[in-house]
Amino acid sequence: MTTTDWEIVIGLEVHTQLATRSKIFSGASTAFGAEPNTQACAIDLAMPGTLPVLNEEALRMAVMFGIAVNAEIGKTSAFDRKNYFYPDLPKGYQTTQLERPIVGAGYVDIQRADGSSKRIRIHHAHLEEDAGKSLHEDFHGMSGIDLNRAGTPLIEIVSEPDMRSADEAVAFARKLHGIVTALGICDGDMSQGSMRFDVNISIRRPGAGFGTRTETKNLNSFRFMERAIALEVERQINVLEEGGSIVQETRLYDGDKDTARSMRSKEQANDYRYFPCPDLLPVEIDDAYIEALRADLPELPDVRRQRFVQQYQLSTYDADVLGCDTGLATFFETTTLQCGNAKLVANWVMGELSAKLNSTGLDIRESRVTPQGLSTLITRIADQSISNNMAKQVFEAMWNGEGDCDAIIAARGFQQMSDSDAIATLVEQVIADNAQQIANYIKADASKRPKMLGYFVGQVMKLSRGQANPQQVNDMVLSKLNALL
Amino acid sequence: MHNLTLAELSLGLDNRDFSSVELTQFFLERIATLDQRYNSFITVTPELALQQAQAADRRRTAGAVPAMCGVPIVHKDIFCTRGVRTSCGSKMLDNFIPPYDATVVANFAAAGAVVLGKSNMDEFAMGSSNETSYYGPVKNPWDTGCVPGGSSGGSAAAVAARLTPAATATDTGGSIRQPAALCGITGLKPTYGRVSRWGMIAFASSLDQAGPMARTAQDAALLLNVMASFDPKDSTSVERDVPDYTAGINSDLTGLTVGLPREYFDAGLNPGTERALRDAVAELQKLGVTVKDISLPHSALSVPAYYVIAPAEASANLSRFDGVRYGYRCADPEDLRDMYMRSRAEGFGDEVKRRILVGAYCLSAGYYDAYYKKAQQVRRLIKQDFVAAFADVDVIIGPTCPNPAFAFGAKGDNPVAMYLEDIYTIATNLAGLPGMSIPCGLVDNKPVGLQIIGNYFDEARMLNIAHRLQQVTDWHTHTAPGLN
Numbered sequence: 023m024t025t026t027d028w029e030i031v032i033g034l035e036v037h038t039q040l041a042t043r044s045k046i047f048s049g050a051s052t053a054f055g056a057e058p059n060t061q062a063c064a065i066d067l068a069m070p071g072t073l074p075v076l077n078e079e080a081l082r083m084a085v086m087f088g089i090a091v092n093a094e095i096g097k098t099s100a101f102d103r104k105n106y107f108y109p110d111l112p113k114g115y116q117t118t119q120l121e122r123p124i125v126g127a128g129y130v131d132i133q134r135a136d137g138s139s140k141r142i143r144i145h146h147a148h149l150e151e152d153a154g155k156s157l158h159e160d161f162h163g164m165s166g167i168d169l170n171r172a173g174t175p176l177i178e179i180v181s182e183p184d185m186r187s188a189d190e191a192v193a194f195a196r197k198l199h200g201i202v203t204a205l206g207i208c209d210g211d212m213s214q215g216s217m218r219f220d221v222n223i224s225i226r227r228p229g230a231g232f233g234t235r236t237e238t239k240n241l242n243s244f245r246f247m248e249r250a251i252a253l254e255v256e257r258q259i260n261v262l263e264e265g266g267s268i269v270q271e272t273r274l275y276d277g278d279k280d281t282a283r284s285m286r287s288k289e290q291a292n293d294y295r296y297f298p299c300p301d302l303l304p305v306e307i308d309d310a311y312i313e314a315l316r317a318d319l320p321e322l323p324d325v326r327r328q329r330f331v332q333q334y335q336l337s338t339y340d341a342d343v344l345g346c347d348t349g350l351a352t353f354f355e356t357t358t359l360q361c362g363n364a365k366l367v368a369n370w371v372m373g374e375l376s377a378k379l380n381s382t383g384l385d386i387r388e389s390r391v392t393p394q395g396l397s398t399l400i401t402r403i404a405d406q407s408i409s410n411n412m413a414k415q416v417f418e419a420m421w422n423g424e425g426d427c428d429a430i431i432a433a434r435g436f437q438q439m440s441d442s443d444a445i446a447t448l449v450e451q452v453i454a455d456n457a458q459q460i461a462n463y464i465k466a467d468a469s470k471r472p473k474m475l476g477y478f479v480g481q482v483m484k485l486s487r488g489q490a491n492p493q494q495v496n497d498m499v500l501s502k503l504n505a506l507l
Numbered sequence: 508m509h510n511l512t513l514a515e516l517s518l519g520l521d522n523r524d525f526s527s528v529e530l531t532q533f534f535l536e537r538i539a540t541l542d543q544r545y546n547s548f549i550t551v552t553p554e555l556a557l558q559q560a561q562a563a564d565r566r567r568t569a570g571a572v573p574a575m576c577g578v579p580i581v582h583k584d585i586f587c588t589r590g591v592r593t594s595c596g597s598k599m600l601d602n603f604i605p606p607y608d609a610t611v612v613a614n615f616a617a618a619g620a621v622v623l624g625k626s627n628m629d630e631f632a633m634g635s636s637n638e639t640s641y642y643g644p645v646k647n648p649w650d651t652g653c654v655p656g657g658s659s660g661g662s663a664a665a666v667a668a669r670l671t672p673a674a675t676a677t678d679t680g681g682s683i684r685q686p687a688a689l690c691g692i693t694g695l696k697p698t699y700g701r702v703s704r705w706g707m708i709a710f711a712s713s714l715d716q717a718g719p720m721a722r723t724a725q726d727a728a729l730l731l732n733v734m735a736s737f738d739p740k741d742s743t744s745v746e747r748d749v750p751d752y753t754a755g756i757n758s759d760l761t762g763l764t765v766g767l768p769r770e771y772f773d774a775g776l777n778p779g780t781e782r783a784l785r786d787a788v789a790e791l792q793k794l795g796v797t798v799k800d801i802s803l804p805h806s807a808l809s810v811p812a813y814y815v816i817a818p819a820e821a822s823a824n825l826s827r828f829d830g831v832r833y834g835y836r837c838a839d840p841e842d843l844r845d846m847y848m849r850s851r852a853e854g855f856g857d858e859v860k861r862r863i864l865v866g867a868y869c870l871s872a873g874y875y876d877a878y879y880k881k882a883q884q885v886r887r888l889i890k891q892d893f894v895a896a897f898a899d900v901d902v903i904i905g906p907t908c909p910n911p912a913f914a915f916g917a918k919g920d921n922p923v924a925m926y927l928e929d930i931y932t933i934a935t936n937l938a939g940l941p942g943m944s945i946p947c948g949l950v951d952n953k954p955v956g957l958q959i960i961g962n963y964f965d966e967a968r969m970l971n972i973a974h975r976l977q978q979v980t981d982w983h984t985h986t987a988p989g990l991n
Contacts, residue, residue, distance in 0.1 A: 064606065064607055067832055067833075068827040068832070069587075069605065069606075069607070069832075069833065070587065070593070070595065070600065070603065070605070070708040070709075070827070070828075071586075071587045071593075071605070071609060071704075071705065071706040071707050071708045071709065072607075072705070072706070073704060073705050073740060073741050073742065074742065075739065075740060075741075075742050076742065103823050105822075105823055105826060105867075105870070107826065107829060107847055109829075109831050109843065112827060112831075112832060113823075113826060113827050114823065114825075114826020114827050114829060115823050115826055165843075167831065293871050293872045295822075295823075295867060295870035295871055295872075295875075296870075296875075297819060297820075297823070297870050297875070297879055300711075300712035300713035300743075300820055301709075301712050301742060301743065302742050303742055303743060
């Protein structure tokens, strides 16, 4: 069995929490992390007689998104009720948009690993309210309900089934993440559920019609998304190659165990009995409203990555990675602004810093090394105060909170030795202590000498306890040896 | 004192003929003595009423006050009242005490009105006879063997029995006008959006509208002055200035044109009711009004369209009553499903369940287009009928309902017969128009009502016509037997 015999077809539904201060239909706060049920007002609790009023900020943000993805904006959009019973859905229906969404068809372009780009179409994006949370632990066999999240504004972004690999799906997801964070309409914090991905996956023989799809719900990291797609594609291939057929179903992926299971089949699916919400009038917006937002739109990832190439002479690859992620881009630019040296900053942000963030699961805004700290570190590398190796140790120490960059360098005695006289003394000593090796060097064929040179340089570095500037040592040893020939 | 109108009571308070406390005590005693006959209250609030009366008296001493200051009223138990149980006539909310006031309640509180209590009603306003209330039926003061109409039967009976000078009510398909007609009082359903729905427990959101019940058109105007407001908390509330509805109430009617829809004078109309109506129209002609026959061709479709749209909206509106956060919860649920099913099965009455089932059915996959969508199309046709009619006439006049009050149980086994009670009132809700009922005669010693349907936001003109008619007729002064 090989995956190359099959074409993978992927479509995404992305729930994006909007960064409004208050909820979509009430004045309650949307801040994350408060005590359960302290940020739910009478409207969020669906108390009798309460009524929704649309938060204009949510509307504005949705329109901004529509503009950013080159979409038609719904001049008249309307809300519908999606009916189902669940304890964390207080009204017994979700207020959403079915027939007339605020954002119509649009697209974004993704950059593939080979440098090419691909257009992914967006079917539509609609405004809706988030549900609360059901808590199944710590309640002695009962469930707790926290309605703080109930009524948080969401846009649900629905793509066309245009992606053909997990990489493309992740690139699309990253691009959306970059766009909504660049617009400032979402904090992009996936660990807190600010963006959640539902992935529709089917496979087919190249050229055939669409296969039956499954939906894997609520993936909250790019890594989980990649894993969940890989697992589901493998499962579907196995089923089909063993002569079975795919059942249309909703699946749940467990990131901790890296497994997925079926949640419900199409037959068990709810009849949501959608109908227009009579408590909310259709929302009418005009061209002037849209154009005013378009004029004030912040810089988007595609523009940003081109600017990074031009302004900082970054490679296309570096500019793609940094430009697409608003958090990284901001960190990169803030740091570069302080220390210059864009290339070195880019390397560090994409290298050590990203690795640290990944291994700790922290968001860039929670980074324990600040742009100020990194910029000092890079200045010390650039002025040759410390070596690259030392810098890595200093970075580690900064991350662990051991103090600021210069204090750590001082405390560890990491000052790089650049004093020529001091280095010359060490070089003299090494030559004096290694008469036999010097003799061998002199006798050796010229082509072998560069390799042998390393031995002497190493000895000098050892004597300096690693603090001598390696380039200087190299130059000095070479000139001394040449003089002996 | 109980025969004084709101306007007269307000004047009496101004003249210090009596204090608000005296007035309030008088009506509280009257309720305590008489309401066992009518069952028009679910909750009486004597302590709150006397506190409010004392405050009103102090306010009146301090200076000029609004007309309603110190005047007692009753709120239908569909309006949320902070700290006072608000049941909506249902076991489901028998234990529900809202932490907020409906805007209507807040408006009256700001005007200084005194709340005597909360009136009985059909469960969740679903009914035309008040027989669906969890708290037992309200009895018609004119004949306690007959229904008072519904769903605002408690408010209507309380006004008719002179237990309160005025009451608030709501109207989704006739729930103000039909009980007003059957109890011989004046009731007005304003234009949709004129009165805030905030804090008014929803039955069918696109049709529900609150309005006043009183003895006279003038009193209804005073009440509407307080009730009507633009409310940013209700997205369907209309941002439009509220006129003083009493200002033009005496205007000359000469030159006005009244339309009589032929569909409203059909075979289903009781001949006695028709005679009373024709007499009233003749009085209007004497006041200078021109009468014109008109047609509202889609009238017959209003009941079926309504009984798709209203239950559909209700089926969603009532989903929040799930036993999770407030209201009735069944004892010892086995699991979530059991809690949902038994809480709702035990908490709702039969008529409510019937409408939830009908509504859910009409919205379900495969039936939506045939029922809900079709009904919305019919709704547009009905609205167009009225728009066309109002091109030619200033107001439309017809019966409020076909017959006077019927006996308890008379339509109990036949929901459709009950639904046809609202045949003349439902269309205005579907169109969002204002409608009003005033007493225009007695048939079998029971009152019948004349309905005035106005153009959008034309309540002032309707009140003007009703008031002028009440100046030359005395049906509004008739009192149910045994009350004087």
